[in-house]
Amino acid sequence: MVTVSLTGTSRKDAATVFGMLRTAFPTDLHVGVPEDPPGSRPAVWTAEFAPADDRIPTGPAPLDGQVSATLQGGCLAVDLLREALDAAFAVQERGTAPGDQEKEVDLRLGAKR
Template identity: 40%
Template sequence: MTLPSLPVSQVEVVLCDCSAQDAERVFACLRTHFETDRSPDDPPHETGTDRPTMWTGMYDTAAAVAAGAGEHPEPPSAPVTVEVQGSPPAVRLLREALEEAYSVSQVGVDAGDQEVQLQLRVEGREGRG
């Protein structure tokens, strides 16, 4: 069984191990670079349960947006685990967008012929925010 692959410019982003507020900060940063299915009018919210919460979004790296260029997004209050999946060029562009605003470290990778999945740790930079 083969799973359908994402369009070459699309990246799926999954945020976990963070608060809803920090998830929105990361999503807001990415919205300043790429078109997304995540509306700023529908921010992540806490579920009120003790179960782990994950937030997802799709970003089109071929559909760059000019809004927010040069802005410094608010840093997360704690490190955020960001899992990204897509074609290598699209994942690279999305990672570069995160690196413009935050300190980003790679903590895992799973690469195939057509897609790559990275696990990143995103934190605020020292001296900013």
């Protein structure tokens, strides 16, 4: 499993990212996007995915702005999810924290041009 946390983004862009990941890695788990938080507090959108080698290819997905994404999980699973994000978005790696059997990757996602 990979936990995906999105920050610095709108509900619409969070739904776009999670929707693309649900298409690439179909699951029977419901991954919804909650309502916008009240007031002006920043939101963190979080979902879990179980990436597999046989992902469904996706094309570019539109984003209105930049999205900060953190991926946490097993090394291979994080790499598979990162490949799916690379296919749909312009991805800039901002940092990596490797572990023994897990890793965390911080990314900046934008619209692919």
